[in-house]
Amino acid sequence: MLNCLAYLGFHSIEEIEAMPFSEYYLRLEAYYMQKSEQRQNLALQAFFNQMVQATTGSDKNPKPKYKNLDDMYNLDDEKANIRHVFEGLPVKEKKADINELTANRWDEWKKIQKERRKRNGRNV
Numbered sequence: 001m002l003n004c005l006a007y008l009g010f011h012s013i014e015e016i017e018a019m020p021f022s023e024y025y026l027r028l029e030a031y032y033m034q035k036s037e038q039r040q041n042l043a044l045q046a047f048f049n050q051m052v053q054a055t056t057g058s059d060k061n062p063k064p065k066y067k068n069l070d071d072m073y074n075l076d077d078e079k080a081n082i083r084h085v086f087e088g089l090p091v092k093e094k095k096a097d098i099n100e101l102t103a104n105r106w107d108e109w110k111k112i113q114k115e116r117r118k119r120n121g122r123n124v
Contacts, residue, residue, distance in 0.1 A: 007031055029086040036078045043073030 004010040004019075008027050019027075047069045057063045066072045 003028065025086060029082065032082045032086075033079060036075060036082060039078070040073060040075040044069060047072050 001013065001016050004016045004024070004027075008024075008031060010016050047066060050064065050066060050072075
């Protein structure tokens, strides 16, 4: 009941008691989506602020700490996490780094090469 009165805009207990759980969860999910939009706006404001102030590198060649807004706050990931909590949808996995993929493929190739040498009777 407290969530309904504090966050979901209800003003009477009768309205809350008449609401089914499915509607409550839908309203709560919508509330969290609105909050994520507000956090996106705050992150955008902070992003513009850091473009002016926060830099890395030398004094002669400063570079912004974040190249784009999604590096600082990704709204799509936040919404996917909210939907995962309420609807059980899978969370989107982040794409693997190219260096990580290359290292994994190199390790796999070394294992295959080792197995081939064992089959052909050569010492590794």
